[in-house]
Amino acid sequence: MAYTILIVDDSKTIRAILTKTLRLTGIPINAIHEAGNGQEALDCLHADWIDLVLTDLNMPVMTGIELINAMVGDDLLKDIPVVVISTDGSSTRIEELKAKGIREYIQKPFTPEAIGAVIETVLGVTHE
Amino acid sequence: MSEKNERAILAEVVARVFQQTAFLFPEPAESPAGISAAEGKVYEISLTFSGDREGDVSLVMTEALCRELAANVLGEDPTDDDTLEKALDAAKETLNIIAGQYLIEMFGNKALFNLTAPQVAEVTPEQAAGDRTDRVCSLVEGHPVFATAAMRAGAYEHTRTGR
Numbered sequence: 471m472a473y474t475i476l477i478v479d480d481s482k483t484i485r486a487i488l489t490k491t492l493r494l495t496g497i498p499i500n501a502i503h504e505a506g507n508g509q510e511a512l513d514c515l516h517a518d519w520i521d522l523v524l525t526d527l528n529m530p531v532m533t534g535i536e537l538i539n540a541m542v543g544d545d546l547l548k549d550i551p552v553v554v555i556s557t558d559g560s561s562t563r564i565e566e567l568k569a570k571g572i573r574e575y576i577q578k579p580f581t582p583e584a585i586g587a588v589i590e591t592v593l594g595v596t597h598e
Numbered sequence: 599m600s601e602k603n604e605r606a607i608l609a610e611v612v613a614r615v616f617q618q619t620a621f622l623f624p625e626p627a628e629s630p631a632g633i634s635a636a637e638g639k640v641y642e643i644s645l646t647f648s649g650d651r652e653g654d655v656s657l658v659m660t661e662a663l664c665r666e667l668a669a670n671v672l673g674e675d676p677t678d679d680d681t682l683e684k685a686l687d688a689a690k691e692t693l694n695i696i697a698g699q700y701l702i703e704m705f706g707n708k709a710l711f712n713l714t715a716p717q718v719a720e721v722t723p724e725q726a727a728g729d730r731t732d733r734v735c736s737l738v739e740g741h742p743v744f745a746t747a748a749m750r751a752g753a754y755e756h757t758r759t760g761r
Contacts, residue, residue, distance in 0.1 A: 481690065481691045482683075482684065482687050483668065483672065483684065483687045483688045483691050486672055487671070487672065490673075528712070528714070528715060530715045556698075557694045557695045557697065557698030557699070558711070559698055559702045559707055560702070560707055560708070560709060560710050560711065562707075562708050562710050563710060577698075578691075578695050578698070579619045579695055
């Protein structure tokens with residue numbers, strides 16, 4: 471199975487790094503979509519089949535927390551796994567987001583190895 | 599916490615983030631009078647934070663350093679075709695990470711903050727010099743970097759007495 475992944479970050483730099491990292495992980499990828507904020511992400515989620523969302527928190531227009539709240543309240547989107555990748559290292563914030571159902575939380579700066587390991591776990595990818 | 603300690607923490611975080619994200623190694627520098635016009639364009643990248651404390655964090659860097667930062671972060675050789683947008687985007691993301699780490703170092707990982715999206719403004723060498731005594735000065739690959747973190751006193755008093 472090849473996966474379709476949505477990267478949500480207002481930084482083109484981070485989106486480029488994550489795209490490059492995903493291509494290097496060896497995870498079978500069908501497509502990688504990009505969104506610059508939560509609203510663009512919701513538009514993409516309603517238009518395409520997405521297997522995994524990687525999202526930042528602090529973004530203009532619609533934040534990552536607002537995106538997660540919208541997904542949790544939408545029957546079509548609530549089961550899509552979400553991994554948050556943010557500069558925010560507050561344990562209070564992480565607990566709050568895990569209570570909302572996010573699967574993992576990665577603090578920036580990240581290593582490609584950390585991203586790969588987390589995504590493999592969340593998607594249940596195994597290497598034979 | 600004394601202002602000296604706050605500046606030492608900021609200097610440490612700036613150095614660590616440049617190393618971790620871009621493999622660049624800032625060296626502490628005496629506060630220079632400013633940035634020479636020969637350095638080219640200079641940008642101030644800033645964001646504000648609110649929550650358990652309120653304030654702002656900023657970096658002042660030359661365009662040349664922003665371009666070097668972007669090339670290192672993306673793992674690419676800098677080319678003349680690289681856009682200024684890409685360079686400033688890398689600088690904004692670097693500031694984001696610095697702010698996140700600085701706030702944890704200062705207030706612990708239980709504290710909650712909301713950061714605004716970083717803003718960029720071109721400044722003149724005279725503006726870059728400014729009159730702030732609270733900034734941390736470094737040299738990165740020969741380019742000056744000024745970092746500043748400021749708390750709003752009112753907000754600090756409010757949270758200190760109100761919690």
